[in-house]
Amino acid sequence: MTPRPTPPSGFGLVVHQPLRRRHCAGCRRGPLPLLVVEDGAPRCLDCADLGHLVFLPRGDTALTRRAREESGLSAVVVRFNRRRGRYERQGVLVEEEALARAERRCLADAEARRLRRARDARRRAAGDARFAEAFAAEIRRLFPGCPAERARAVAAHASVRGSRRVGRSAAGRALSEGAVTSAVAASVRHLDTPYDRLLMSGVPRNEARRRIAAAVEAVLAGWSQARSASAG
Structure with missing residues (x-):
């Protein structure tokens, strides 16, 4: 053995x-x-x-x-x-x-870690709130006709941490005009057009977007008119 x-x-x-x-x-x-x-x-x-x-x-x-x-x-x-x-x-x-x-x-360390996580969470929440406010302000600058409450809702939705939405992208964090416009357009698409109903009825996404594109552009144009008037 x-x-x-x-x-x-x-x-x-x-x-x-x-x-x-x-x-x-x-x-x-x-x-x-x-x-x-x-x-x-x-x-x-x-x-x-x-x-x-x-x-x-x-x-x-x-x-x-x-x-x-x-x-x-x-x-x-x-x-x-x-x-x-x-x-x-x-x-x-x-x-x-x-x-x-x-x-x-170990318990003392665990409590210290808990307090540190709580502080970090508060700091992240404060930073997220500031960013959402800045995003909403940029929406209002680009689209003065957009209601303030709607601008805040769009900003809050687009900038949710970990969501991979446009507000969390590099362009979104930089408040680029393209990213902000994309977030507003997405909101208009879902809330101000029959886009969601088209999807539910089986219309392919690209076709549904094509059908409501003019309506989205009309809303964006209407919201941006005040900006054009101000610039003129």
């Missing part, structure tokens, strides 16, 4: 989760959920002077690292994976007070 490999030396002090029933060579207790191998013989944690440690399962890297930092004595718990032919970490044994201190540190 091929001998089982030993755990990597980088594990440090090692405690095993046995795959079969084992009893302590010292006190004869068993079967043991965890054991230490000393001189080839299994020892329970009490006989190995590790009985006061508590088990922290793997999964939370930050908590594990901090628990080991806080603990004067710790051990890595491993179990042999027969299919892979290697030992794998299952967690660590650390002092109970060390684990409590590590948990407090």
